[in-house]
Amino acid sequence: MSEPFEPKIVAFVCTYCTYAGADLAGTSRMKYASNVRIVRLPCTGRISPMFILKALQKGADGVLVSGCHPGDCHFAQGNYHARRRWTVFRALLAFTGIPEQRIRFSWISAAEGAKFAELINSLTEDIRKLGPFEQYHELQTVIETQSTY
Amino acid sequence: MGIQVQFRKEAAELLSSGAVKLVIGYGEGSTPERRRPVFVRTPAETERLVLDGACVANLSTYLISEGLLSDGKNVAVFLKPDGIRSINILAAEAQLNPEQVVIFGFDIENGEARPLAGRKASDFTQVVEAAKAAGLSPELQKEAERLDHISAAERFEYWKEQFSKCIKCYACRQVCPMCYCRRCIVDVNQPQWINTSSHTLGNFEWNIVRAFHLAGRCVACGGCDRSCPVNIPLRLINHRMAKEVLDAFDYYAGESTDQKPVLATFRQDDPETFIL
Structure with missing residues (x-):
């Protein structure tokens, strides 16, 4: 019997809310899928769309971007700016054929450890169903295996 | 008096008075149906100026040449409504002082150039309003909708085929009035965000990033x-981004010289249906 596919998921989170929420999930001994790699950043406003592209380039099957709820940003407006950027970037990715289900966005506060654990679990399940993002990773494989590049 | 004669005369007057x-x-291009940019510095040279239905290039891109406007002197430029919007955006993004730009406005209707009244960017508010009211290109919208309705995998294949052709010549960047960064993100190598060789993955990344940077600016x-x-x-792809900012934020690029860039501002009630 072959082993189930374990997706690689990268989560870009802000340090003040979602990272603290993830920390709460951990200290509350909540179990969540170990498929997620958390990258902590100062604020969602610091999360450049380049990060998402880089994660896909390096083999991620799914990406989560998460920060403080609107109105709760440590820097007052970072998440509002991020939200506009995501709206546009998400539409752009969808238009170029990168499935929306693979790039997800959420608001998770420092008190929402349970929401974090649930979201990671459901996200992992969703991506597992979608399977590896072969279409994109194949492009990287071509580079690595063809000497002309 | 034809528009070409009229604009030549006015250009000569502006140059001879030192305005x-x-x-x-x-000016004349390499074939009869092509036009190329000409840079006129003396009244006599204005004879080289041509204006007709073949003048389609957006000449505002030359205004951001390094140092061109830094001496505080004025420059006149032939612009269609899209070029006038470019001036508005560049002014809003503090890339030029609109007072230094004298606009020879024209529009092309049924293959003929006709003049637009005004000389300063602020004189063309109604022209820009009319362009906004006319809406985004219906042909592009039709094609964008066709792509929106096929599956993500098929869309990916479509763009993969398109982007695989890219040779990373960066002509799109060089011609664009909005691409004025002194150091473009593709030229940054620490960290290197984008693969620089022209393999399909690198081409994907480059074209996605460029489209993102042009969202709400194109x-x-x-x-x-x-x-x-x-x-x-x-x-x-740029059309699709323009559609997105119009639908989501009711934003039309280049409406005025003090319009805030769409991604540098926000409203508390911006839509967020996709955020969990």
């Missing part, structure tokens, strides 16, 4: 599309 140091206009002049040596439908 402008340079006139950027169109005026659909079509310069990138025309300059692309391998005919990637770049206009289509």
Whole structure:
């Protein structure tokens, strides 16, 4: 019997809310899928769309971007700016054929450890169903295996 | 008096009075149906200026040449409504002082150039309003909708085929009035965000990033599309972004010289249906 596919998921989170929420999930001994790699950043406003592209380039099957709820940003407006950027970037990715289900966005506060654990679990399940993002990773494989590049 | 004669005369007057140091206009191209930019510095040279239905390039891109406007002198430029919007955006993004730009406005109707009244960017508010009211290109919208309705995998294949042609010549960047960064993100190598060789993955990343940087800034002049040596439908992807900012934020690029860039501002009630 072959082993189930374990997706690689990268989560870009802000340090003040979602990272603290993830920390709460951990200290509350909540179990969540170990498929997620958390990258902590100062604020969602610091999360450049380049990060998402880089994660896909390096083999991620799914990406989560998460920060403080609107109105709760440590820097007052970072998440509002991020939200506009995501709206546009998400539409752009969808238009170029990168499935929306693979790039997800959420608001998770420092008190929402349970929401974090649930979201990671459901996200992992969703991506597992979608399977590896072969279409994109194949492009990287071509580079690595063809000497002309 | 034809528009070409009229604009030549006015350009000569501006140059001889010293009101402008340079006139950027169109001249004869390499074939009868092509026009190329000409840079006129003396009244006598205004004879080289041509203006007709073939003058399609957005000449505002030359205004951001380094140092051109830094001496405080004025420059005149031939612009269609899309070029006027470019001036508005560049002014809003503090890339130029609109007071230094004298605009020879014209529009092309049924293959004929006709003049637009005004000389300063602020004189063309109604022209820009009319362009906004006319809406985004219906042909591009039709094609964008066709792509929106096929599956993500098919869309990926479509763009993969298109982007695989890209040779990373960066003509799209060079021709674009909005691409004025002194150090473009593709030229940054620590960290290197984008693969620089022209393999399909690197091409994907480059074109996605460029489209993102143009979201809410592109005026659909079509310069990138025309300059692309391998005919990637770049206009289509930029159109899709313009549609997105219009639908989500009711934002139309280049309305005025003090319009805030769409991604540098926000409203508390911006839509967020996709956020969990």
